[in-house]
Amino acid sequence: xxxxTEGFFEITxxxxxxxxxxxxxxxxxxxxxxxxRAFAELEDGEALRDRARAxxxxxxxxxxxxxxxxxxxxxxxxxxxxxxRDASEAREIILDIARKNDVKRVVKGKSMATEEIELNxxxxxxxxxxxxxxxxxxxxQLAREKPSHILAPAIHKSKADIAExxxxxxxxxxxxxxxxxxxxxxxxxxxxxxSADMGVTGANFAIAETGTIVLVENEGNIRLSTTLPxxxxxxxxxxxxxxxxxxxxxxxxxxxxxxxxxxxxSYVSLITGTRRAGEADGAREFHLVILDNGRTRILExxxxxxxxxxxxxxxxxxxxPVYRKIGGHAYGSVYSGPIGSIITPPLVGIEKASxxxxxxxxxxxxxxxxxxxxNIPHILLKLRSDWVEGGAGGRGRADxxxxxxxxxxxxxxxxxxxxxxxxxxxxxxxRLVMKEGKIKRLPSAFGGWTxxxxxxxxxxxxxRSMWRDMKDR
Amino acid sequence: MGGFFxxxxxxxxxxxxxKKLAVAGDVRSVVAWNAPVIQEIGLALSVENAGAKFIQNxxxxxxxxxxxxxxxxxxxxxxxxxxxxxxxxxxxxxxxxRARSASLLPPVHIALIKPQQIISGLDDLFPLLKAEGNFxxxxxxxxxxxxxxxxxxDIEMTLVVGVHGPQQLHVILLAx
Numbered sequence: 001x002x003x004x005t006e007g008f009f010e011i012t013x014x015x016x017x018x019x020x021x022x023x024x025x026x027x028x029x030x031x032x033x034x035x036x037r038a039f040a041e042l043e044d045g046e047a048l049r050d051r052a053r054a055x056x057x058x059x060x061x062x063x064x065x066x067x068x069x070x071x072x073x074x075x076x077x078x079x080x081x082x083x084x085r086d087a088s089e090a091r092e093i094i095l096d097i098a099r100k101n102d103v104k105r106v107v108k109g110k111s112m113a114t115e116e117i118e119l120n121x122x123x124x125x126x127x128x129x130x131x132x133x134x135x136x137x138x139x140x141q142l143a144r145e146k147p148s149h150i151l152a153p154a155i156h157k158s159k160a161d162i163a164e165x166x167x168x169x170x171x172x173x174x175x176x177x178x179x180x181x182x183x184x185x186x187x188x189x190x191x192x193x194x195s196a197d198m199g200v201t202g203a204n205f206a207i208a209e210t211g212t213i214v215l216v217e218n219e220g221n222i223r224l225s226t227t228l229p230x231x232x233x234x235x236x237x238x239x240x241x242x243x244x245x246x247x248x249x250x251x252x253x254x255x256x257x258x259x260x261x262x263x264x265x266s267y268v269s270l271i272t273g274t275r276r277a278g279e280a281d282g283a284r285e286f287h288l289v290i291l292d293n294g295r296t297r298i299l300e301x302x303x304x305x306x307x308x309x310x311x312x313x314x315x316x317x318x319x320x321p322v323y324r325k326i327g328g329h330a331y332g333s334v335y336s337g338p339i340g341s342i343i344t345p346p347l348v349g350i351e352k353a354s355x356x357x358x359x360x361x362x363x364x365x366x367x368x369x370x371x372x373x374x375n376i377p378h379i380l381l382k383l384r385s386d387w388v389e390g391g392a393g394g395r396g397r398a399d400x401x402x403x404x405x406x407x408x409x410x411x412x413x414x415x416x417x418x419x420x421x422x423x424x425x426x427x428x429x430x431r432l433v434m435k436e437g438k439i440k441r442l443p444s445a446f447g448g449w450t451x452x453x454x455x456x457x458x459x460x461x462x463x464r465s466m467w468r469d470m471k472d473r
Numbered sequence: 474m475g476g477f478f479x480x481x482x483x484x485x486x487x488x489x490x491x492k493k494l495a496v497a498g499d500v501r502s503v504v505a506w507n508a509p510v511i512q513e514i515g516l517a518l519s520v521e522n523a524g525a526k527f528i529q530n531x532x533x534x535x536x537x538x539x540x541x542x543x544x545x546x547x548x549x550x551x552x553x554x555x556x557x558x559x560x561x562x563x564x565x566x567x568x569x570x571r572a573r574s575a576s577l578l579p580p581v582h583i584a585l586i587k588p589q590q591i592i593s594g595l596d597d598l599f600p601l602l603k604a605e606g607n608f609x610x611x612x613x614x615x616x617x618x619x620x621x622x623x624x625x626x627d628i629e630m631t632l633v634v635g636v637h638g639p640q641q642l643h644v645i646l647l648a649x
Contacts, residue, residue: 030630135625135636153627154627155627155630159628178628182625182628185636194540219638221637223577223617223638224578227574245603248599249596266619266624267617267619267620271615272614272616274614276569278569279567279568279569280530280533280574281572281574282567282573
């Protein structure tokens with residue numbers, strides 16, 4: 001996976017000033033409101049979330065067993081399972097399937113994993129037409145951009161942007177309403193679905209017990225991609241397997257609610273094997289490509305492991321105060337938002353994405369909203385300490401002066417007399433930076449604090465001395 | 474969920490409803506599952522009376538024949554296997570004579586459901602499917618949960634109904 005995180009602060013500065021982006025990001029509010037409503041109407045939403053987490057914990061702890069079971073069942077039903085160690089291997093496997101079958105045109109369902117391995121570019125280089133069919137992904141592909149949100153890839157684009165894009169690339173004139181734009185896309189893509197040789201999707205879940213791939217969507221493009229072309233290839237990370245069909249009920253209940261506040265998305269496809277004899281549609285050949293690409297690194301680390309529970313619902317993005325200000329592109333990674341900040345560093349190496357764990361106020365909203373209760377702030381802190389202390393690939397980059405300052409502060413906190421004296425001195429010294437009783441600007445290194453807020457003044461009389469006076473009386 | 478629901482009192486009522494839809498949509502052809510319930514109601518005749526061809530999912534004379542027919546059809550008619558009351562979801566199992574395309578390609582999907590097929594929700598569904606031999610040797614190649622017509626909010630979060638899948642979903646509840 002390629003990440004682009006140099007110049008993070010410059011990029012985020014630009015994003016925050018971009019009024020258009022800010023307006024568009026504000027609509028994410030509605031996702032969260034709907035999500036809350038959808039969970040409230042469940043009889044016991046909290047128990048369901050606990051159950052979802054428990055299933056994921058059990059699965060991830062025994063991943064090898066469930067993946068073996070999954071492979072056995074898929075193979076038994078006539079499908080083929082491929083194991084891809086990294087992005088390059090995954091691309092090769094998929095291109096190979098395409099080449100062997102003389103594939104000229106591919107229709108794609110929305111899949112973060114395929115973005116991660118940069119599959120579209122690989123198809124393009126191989127001279128194979130690969131068309132994104134999810135409306136948001138289609139828009140982003142036409143614009144030659146990257147998706148900026150797990151659920152709504154084109155959320156950074158306005159209706160006007162999209163209308164202009166459609167006129168430019170499709171020759172469709174005078175479109176203003178969302179319905180019209182959608183209609184154009186439906187018409188354009190219909191022809192592609194009907195003439196595609198291969199459909200490529202991700203997988204929301206893979207059921208070990210039965211060898212079933214589960215795909216969740218609203219538009220119908222995934223159903224079309226798995227029903228019409230003769231070959232279906234599904235790419236999924238190792239962590240997407242779940243033990244049994246009964247477990248699926250739990251996840252289906254929390255996934256759509258968490259993602260978009262729906263009780264159930266429009267279509268859920270449970271695909272097991274290929275079309276049977278006598279059936280008029282469905283793929284004749286099925287391939288599941290199971291992707292590692294750094295996930296075993298996350299699996300091996302006890303503290304990072306729970307980030308593999310992620311259902312890719314996008315709820316943490318919608319509620320994150322940072323994401324809602326900077327948008328998905330600023331993260332420079334396929335995976336953005338809070339979940340992106342905790343999985344990108346271990347997947348690509350923390351030195352390539354060191355800004356991400358620090359881009360958080362640790363408010364914890366993500367942890368509160370996560371359907372499987374991933375403790376994101378805890379993992380952010382762990383990654384920060386890895387980076388600063390040089391463990392796990394970080395390089396011990398603590399700022400020299402910060403280290404000294406913290407040591408001095410720690411000393412003062414442990415010695416009451418030193419602490420008191422320090423504050424008595426500061427109470428006097430602060431007069432140098434005070435104006436009308438307020439500290440609006442601190443000098444040099446401390447200037448960052450006062451860029452957007454005042455620093456609280458030190459009281460003239462300390463609480464301790466007031467307490468002493470009271471006691472003496 | 475954005476679908477249309479009609480409780481029919483008789484087979485004739487069902488035929489009327491379907492005929493009206495066919496006429497309103499100026500439909501030239503209708504594709505349908507080869508399912509007993511569809512034969513029993515006698516939909517073939519009504520559809521033909523409305524001036525449209527009635528094509529059932531039977532043995533094909535050429536590969537992809539039914540798909541081609543579904544592409545040009547104005548309406549797709551299927552039965553269902555189960556209905557989930559708590560989410561308004563239809564559960565449809567693919568099989569011979571029960572093509573996926575029928576509920577996917579035409580812009581209008583009509584689903585016929587019997588009262589005894591309605592269960593409360595997902596928790597009841599999976600044990601029932603298992604009991605019928607699913608998730609073992611007689612697993613359906615594709616089990617699809619359909620909740621409303623196709624939709625998207627990818628453009629400025631504006632809800633648009635009817636994207637790649639059907640634009641209209643009509644669920645007809647048959648008399649017991």
